[in-house]
Amino acid sequence: MSTVQRKPILLDFEKPLVELEARIAQIRDLAEENEVDVSEQIQQLEQRAAQLRQEIFSSLSPAQRIQLARHPRRPSTLDYVQMMTEDWIELHGDRRGGDDLALVGGIARLEGRSVMLLGHQKGRDTKDNVARNFGMASPGGYRKAMRLMEHADRFGMAILTFIDTPGAWAGVEAEKQGQGEAIAYNLREMFRLDVPILCTVIGEGGSGGALGIGVGDRQLMFEHSVYTVASPEACAAILWKDAGKAGQAAEALKITAPDLKALGIIDDIIPEPLGGAHSDPLQAAKVLKDSILSHLVDLDRLTPGERREQRYQKFRRMGVFLES
Template sequence: MDCAPGASLSAARVGLNFQHGDFRSARPRSGSSIASSSGRSGALVVQSKKKGPEEWSYPWPKKITKDMQKDALNLLCRYKPLPVKPKPVTLPFEKPIIDLEARIEEVRDLANKTGVDFSGQIEELEQKYHQVRQDLYKNLTPVQRLNLARHPNRPTFYDHVLNMTDKWLELHGDRAGHDDAAIVTGIGKMEGMSFMFIGHQKGRNTKENLYRNFAMPQPWGYRKALRMMKHAAHHGFPILTFVDTPGAYAGLEAEETGQGEAIAMNLREMFGLKVPIITTVIGEGGSGGALAIGCGNKMLMMENSVYYVASPEACAAILWKSAEAAPKAADALKITPTDLKELKIVDEIIPEPLGGAQYDPETASKNIKKVLLRHMEDLLKMDTQSLLKQRHNKYRSIGEFEEFANLDSSEKRSMKPRDAPVPEEPAEELLLPDGLSTSKPANGFPSSLRVDGVPVSSVEYASAKERAV
């Protein structure tokens, strides 16, 4: 630093704070030792603040008090109440409600300042407010419901678990050196019965979202979930899974360590677990990342949740080459609970408080608990074979198809015709016992299946063949 001859900085000493690389001017604190510069003109006094000890992050505090000993297991939980209440977030479609709220407050302030009675106007505005709010949230579009499912203040998996359970103990690790924070697992007790809880965990702020990887599990997260499912099946605990993820993490490391294999393994193993499984979508359920813990006997969805194979933004970018077409894609994807129940994918829709679960998390959790216990009561009455068969049939019945259907020409317009001519060769008739036959062309592959000369499906043909043999 250049200084004029004879200038002295001893009267206005400058301190630089080097903590965390932040160079800020700071005044010398009382009791701090700073080298005297009274004997030298033009000297610069620099104060270097030592970096203090890092914040204690281990679940157990350094000192255990008597109050902590009463409920010591809660200290193992990393999920703590936020020191500051999260700020309210207004979604774009909620602007009419916010405008009415501001108008009501404005009239009340005017009444307080002037002393004029505006009770009639205030009552009229409040009635209009409640009516607009009712109409808005009861007639949400798919993209508006998607925004509610992604609401920053929406209750997370941990919020629901702590509201529903009487006792809760979190379990960690995949026993292979990893513990994915995006998936939380543990044993909880409700109404005197133990359950295995498994769910995606989103963060409540940026710091938590980074720690939880925005609820996008790595392969070891799914392996941890599978380990807990097998543990539950071994001990006879019913399994409750909660879906709230935009999808499995698609990073390079995740693909290198077997993301697809981990998801496929979960899908296969869940169909063989001999305990009841109920899946609840509490936020957004994205693609295979949601399905990897979602193959259960019952599928439940909260009123303002969504379930999709691809996000509307991704679908719009692929089909319409623009993310601005997301509302159109959301309508076409059928992602809402009402649409999915009509398609017989969802068994029941769990109601939420008006405006979304973020307005009353405890009531939302109570609604989930009530529906879960009712469905679990029915599943516990089934024997093991009936339970497995019901789970298989549920997913085998999803979707519609028709064999030997004659497509209309308008439905074939996107099919590219074959360039090379197709040789018409007489088919060789293969006779099988008891009236079974199949037409076998020159390429060696059966082109049609018949029983007593009548075309049948492959399933019917196999059944008839088995009876004949």
């Protein structure tokens, strides 16, 4: 049976590395055809390729991290559910007449422990992206999420949320259905839940769309993810009337994991495989799972009251500034 190999999606800053790897493959093929031993030369080139890969991915700019965070083959919520958990049962509906495909949720077992998993879900191709509205949830999606979180709280299940959205759906219909109210309600209600809540930015964390499932005891973030109050393109268009200055806006917004860790917005940075989570999804899932389990052990030591108080104080500390 033949297998279909997907053509790699090449980002601009990866071109020197890909060209070098293609050259190595070409030399290897020519050597095999002509029965010439060039193993020493190939080894030197492979060492150079490994060094170049390390150099590229250890010094990414915020704009380049955005490219990785938006990579079409970056693992999604359902990918991590499949790789990390067992006995996954997806739950549907907000009980008000809708079931938003842009925000998925359900019950699963994580190392034998029942947990509630929620997350934004983007599509893999154009048709799937349209069906899932490119991961931009409607008010019904946030109401579904809240319904599932209340279910988890009632039955003592930890809540794990995976954030990956450019923002909440901003259409006229979403406004008619109460988008702002739905997100605000979730923000308030997540503070009162007794069970542990872990929120992880797995890709793009955009604006209120991310915050709608982002109030937790621990805020985790993948190394090359971004978390921002507004997209750099939108920020540049507002400030400079020029979306082309998105790179400059990305620098100013402090949207990367190291910046947000320094600011106290997130608690932990989850390292990615060299080349990004999409280059080795299984390894990314393993590291994410280990991090979640470690934080759950810490949170299990606290009483529900202590968790609620710490959660409240954590968010009260955000955005504090001094005026001279």
